[in-house]
Amino acid sequence: MKKVLITIAITLVVLVVGAFIYISSGAYDISQLSHHNKLTLSIIKMTTHRSVDRRMSENPVPDNLKDSTVLVTGFQHYNQMCVSCHGAPGIQPNEMVEGLYPKPPLMYKHGEEDAAQEFFWVIKNGIKMTSMPAFKPTHTDAQIWAMAAFVTQKLAKMSPDEYKAWMKKYGETDNESETPVTMP
């Protein structure tokens, strides 16, 4: 029994020292261009998914996600802050996205109607070690629900022409804090 315990202890020490030597040697390539292997990637994906799933029910879904004023408010924020990374019908993301890893998904191919609660949590909190920012420090819950509403209820159904028309009609706010917010 004692021998087994000593063997386990030595193995652990060797693993910890080995990991420390590997990390401190700089052998790990931190570049955005050096992608994760399949195992690491599936661990990260599962961690993200399970973490969001566990936390998202903290925020009950409001019942006004389909209201036109809410959708317009969501559009205004999305158009200002999200298009550069996530694109929109007829609008390519900014070219810097080519250099991002992980790549932001094209949101208009992606906005499942029942994903509002999940997306609210992601927009509010961001995703660690990716370029997805947290908007809690700068936006109210009502504004964030409006973005989640727009992305899940409207964006995927818009044609490039309709998106352009909304830009013309609603996209002219030059001061974001003046955007009307009508959600509770």
Ligand code: HEC
């Ligand atoms: C600088 C780039 C960047 C900006 C700006 C950005 N995002 Fe993201 N976003 C990302 C990346 C990268 C991911 C994917 C993260 C991952 O793979 O875990 C992501 C993921 C998401 C997801 C999760 C999608 C899913 O299927 O799980 C949502 C929802 C989202 N973003 C919404 C928004 C909204 C709304 C805005 C604007 C308020 C925004 N993002 C601004 C980079 C960005």
